[in-house]
Amino acid sequence: MLQPPELSDSWASAYLQMLVGMFLFSLGIPAFIQQLAPEDIRHLAQKQMGKWWLALPFLLFAANVALLLEFSHKSVNPEIEKWKEWFAFGIIVFAALALGAFLLSFSKRFNRETVIRGLTSTLHRCYEKTGALDERALCDLISLGISATGGSEKQLVLDAFVEIAASVRANTRYQGQELTKLVRSLLEILDDRERPGDGANYLYGADFLRSILRRPGTLPDWLVLYDDAKAAAQTLIELGLASIRSQRDNRIVFKMLDVGVVCNSAMVYEGGVYALHNGRLLIALYALSKLETEAEKEGGSRDLPIMPNMGGFRLLGLLSHFAAPGVGAGSRAQVYFDRIGTAFFPHLEECLRAARDYFYSRTDFQTADNIAALSAFLKKSKPAPEPLTPEPLI
Amino acid sequence: MKIKTRVLWIEDNAHSDYVHTVGPVLVDGRYDLVIAESASEGIQYVTEQEFDAVIVDLRLPPGDDRRWITVYNHGGSNRTNARLGLEVLHALLRPRDAKVRLEFIPKWVEPKRFAVFTVEPKVEVQSIIEMLDVNVYVQKTAEVSTRVILDILQALA
Numbered sequence: 103m104l105q106p107p108e109l110s111d112s113w114a115s116a117y118l119q120m121l122v123g124m125f126l127f128s129l130g131i132p133a134f135i136q137q138l139a140p141e142d143i144r145h146l147a148q149k150q151m152g153k154w155w156l157a158l159p160f161l162l163f164a165a166n167v168a169l170l171l172e173f174s175h176k177s178v179n180p181e182i183e184k185w186k187e188w189f190a191f192g193i194i195v196f197a198a199l200a201l202g203a204f205l206l207s208f209s210k211r212f213n214r215e216t217v218i219r220g221l222t223s224t225l226h227r228c229y230e231k232t233g234a235l236d237e238r239a240l241c242d243l244i245s246l247g248i249s250a251t252g253g254s255e256k257q258l259v260l261d262a263f264v265e266i267a268a269s270v271r272a273n274t275r276y277q278g279q280e281l282t283k284l285v286r287s288l289l290e291i292l293d294d295r296e297r298p299g300d301g302a303n304y305l306y307g308a309d310f311l312r313s314i315l316r317r318p319g320t321l322p323d324w325l326v327l328y329d330d331a332k333a334a335a336q337t338l339i340e341l342g343l344a345s346i347r348s349q350r351d352n353r354i355v356f357k358m359l360d361v362g363v364v365c366n367s368a369m370v371y372e373g374g375v376y377a378l379h380n381g382r383l384l385i386a387l388y389a390l391s392k393l394e395t396e397a398e399k400e401g402g403s404r405d406l407p408i409m410p411n412m413g414g415f416r417l418l419g420l421l422s423h424f425a426a427p428g429v430g431a432g433s434r435a436q437v438y439f440d441r442i443g444t445a446f447f448p449h450l451e452e453c454l455r456a457a458r459d460y461f462y463s464r465t466d467f468q469t470a471d472n473i474a475a476l477s478a479f480l481k482k483s484k485p486a487p488e489p490l491t492p493e494p495l496i
Numbered sequence: 497m498k499i500k501t502r503v504l505w506i507e508d509n510a511h512s513d514y515v516h517t518v519g520p521v522l523v524d525g526r527y528d529l530v531i532a533e534s535a536s537e538g539i540q541y542v543t544e545q546e547f548d549a550v551i552v553d554l555r556l557p558p559g560d561d562r563r564w565i566t567v568y569n570h571g572g573s574n575r576t577n578a579r580l581g582l583e584v585l586h587a588l589l590r591p592r593d594a595k596v597r598l599e600f601i602p603k604w605v606e607p608k609r610f611a612v613f614t615v616e617p618k619v620e621v622q623s624i625i626e627m628l629d630v631n632v633y634v635q636k637t638a639e640v641s642t643r644v645i646l647d648i649l650q651a652l653a
Contacts, residue, residue, distance in 0.1 A: 356531065387522035391500075395528040398499045407499065437525050442499055 108187060114170070117194050121166050124201045128159035132208050139212040142249040146242055147212045150220045158204065166197050215258055218246060222262045226269060233275045235266070240283060247291035252300040256291060260306050263288070267310070271318040278321050278328030285314055285333040293344040301354035304345045308361040311338045315365045335366050342369040346377050346385055355385050363392045370396075371416040375423050375469075378431065387434065390424065393417040394438070401447070408446045410456040418457040422472035425479070439480060451477065500528045502546065503649060506538035506584065507531065507553040507613070516642045524646055534559025535568075535580040539598065542588060546604045549652045551645065554581030554614040554621065563596045570595075581614065582624055589628045607631070611648045 136144055170193055210216050221243045228236035247259035267281055288307050292299035299307065314334035317324035325331045338361075345358045355373075362369035374389025376382075397417040401407025408414050425435035439450070446453040454477040462470040503521070510518060510531050521529050530547070532538035536559025542550065555576055558564035564580060571578030586594040588605050607629035612621070615636045625633055632651045634644060641647065 353531075353533070360530070384519055384522065387519070391522050391525070391528055394525070395500050395502075434523060434525065437523075441525070445499060 114190070117170055117190060118167065120194055121163060121170070121197055124197050125159055125163040128163075128201050128204060131205055135205075135209050135212055140214075140249075142246055143212055143214050143217055146217045146221070146246065149242075150217065151211055162197065162200055166193050169193055214246075214250070214255060218243065218258050218262050221246070222265060225266050229266075229270055229273065229280070233277075233280075235270070235280055235284070244284070244287040244291065247287065248294050249297065250291075251297050252303055256297075256299050256303045257306065259291065260303065260310065264310055264313070267314060271314075274319075276318060276321075278318075278324070278330050280330070281314065282329045282333045285311065285330060285337055288337050289340050289344065292341065293348065298348055301349055301351055304341065304349060304354055305357050305361070307341055308338060308345075308358050311341065312361055312365045335368070338362060338366050339369040339372050342373040343376050346373055346380070346382055352384055352388075355382075356388055359385070359389055359392055363396055367393060367396050367413060367416055371420055374420045378420075378423055378429060383431065386420075386424070386431070390417075390420050390434070393420055394442075398445075408442070408453065410447070410453045412460075414446070414453055415457040415460045418454060418473060418476075419461055419466075419469045422457075422469060422476045425476045426472045427475075435476070443480075450480065454480075501526060501548045501649065501653075503527045503529045503549045503551065503645075504538065504541050504545075504547040505529060505531050505551045505613075505645065506533075506535070506541075506556065506581065507551070508533045508555075508557050509553070517645055520643050521645050521649075527649060529645075533557070535564040535584050536561035538584055539564075539587065542605065543598065543600055543602060546602065547609065549609055549611065549649055551611045551613050551648055552581045552584055554579050554612060554616050556580040556584065567595050579616075579621075581612070582621065585610065585612075585625075585628050585630065589630070609652065611652055613644070613648060 136148070139147065170190055221239045224239040225235050225243070228234065228239065243259060243262060247256060247263075250256045250259055263284060266284065270276055270280055288311065292303055292307050311334045314330060315325065315338070317331075321328060325335065342358050342362055345355050349355055349358075355377075359370050359373055362373065370389045370392050374386050374393065377389060378386035393413070393416055397409075397413040398407045400411060400413040401409055408417070421435045421438060423429065424431040426432075443450050454473055458470050458473040458477070461467075461473065510533070518529065518531070521527050530541060530545075532541050534557045538552070538556070538559075539561070541547070555578075558568035558578075558580060564583075567583055568578045568580055571580070583595055587596045587598050588601060589607055589610065591597060591601060608631070610628075610630045611632035611634070612625055612630055613634045613636060614621075618625075618633055618635060622633075632648060634640075634648055636644075
């Protein structure tokens, strides 16, 4: 049968030595683990843990030694009973197990996922309690996102964003402005010069913004009145431009534009213009194709589907850049007007005038001038068709 | 008035030759082209949106849908052997024989809107394609024209 070693002086001092050894381990190994952790994680993990990790080994060590000496050592208590030998043995086993558990838990705390989970739950808790996101935790999460390398590390932060946004938006206290900072930080995280996001990060980020642009619950005029929606729309445009700048893989940019076209065609327009003037012609063509389809869709089944509205303006704006002198893509614009020039309501000339005014009022003078030039060119090449008389309203 | 023809191209390698294959379609301006890169993504597009034409490659990766991953693995985890494109066509056009049963097949899905564009020689797949009533088949070769997608769309029209 298993027996604990008799608690002789030599065994007792061996026990004590073991405890000291374990104590030193419990101080040394965590220091080593910390050295191995990336700097951003080390700093945040230390902040999350506080000083307890330093106090715990000391406390455990002191308690174990005191128990060992007080109850189990023959020189202190010569009439030692059998159960006390078991007790002393138990102390050593417990100390070894506690050291193992401590080191395991300690090393887990220096894991990126754990740190992010900690910040996420702080943000959840704070929102539940106060109706606002904890500013410091949010800044920490954002800085972790910026310093993370593209791919799975950035993905962890993006996942946290999605989780936080979903729970905040589902909360009845949501005012439509609590996520603005989080949303705006997405560009910093993905378009960081030293550690940019990869293609999958960009697409995930764009999908996240699309989810923000969906109206939550009962808030009316979501896209116009609320900061979070406005921030998401603006960030999506900037993210689209950043993807054209940084992603050489056309697939990624195409998919970004696909996301843009269903929730914010301004991104497709801006992306198309940027791509056209920066030699990414295929992307510019793709953006134009998407705007053409979108403008057509907005008109529904009308005989003249291209309307003088936002979709029509953006389409004409991009076409005017294609047709601008020096760009060398005028034939693509010409192809469009030759085939579709009669599909504008009430007619092309009127749509061009309205589009020019639209861009002029938005201080996009370059596009306004391009549209004016395009209008003049088209007038010269073809007489404008007769305007349609709108059907009388019944 | 419908201006643009909506086209879905299910092809995982489209990106490798974007300028030559996709470029002419975008320049032409008559088509709204959407590219899906896996069986899962292709099926997702088909079930969510309406297309006037669907061009399918026969060698496709499964994507993230478990059902397609299973079929792919049973086919040897190899695009050439698994021929997921054929399974996609089966699932949409002949569901009773399909290995993947879709919950919903849109009404617009009909053989005359589908074309096959693949490296597989026609003799190897002819009987299956005929059984599915897909009439437009083009083999990918090194000499294929840059206008090949436009030609396929013309043939479907």
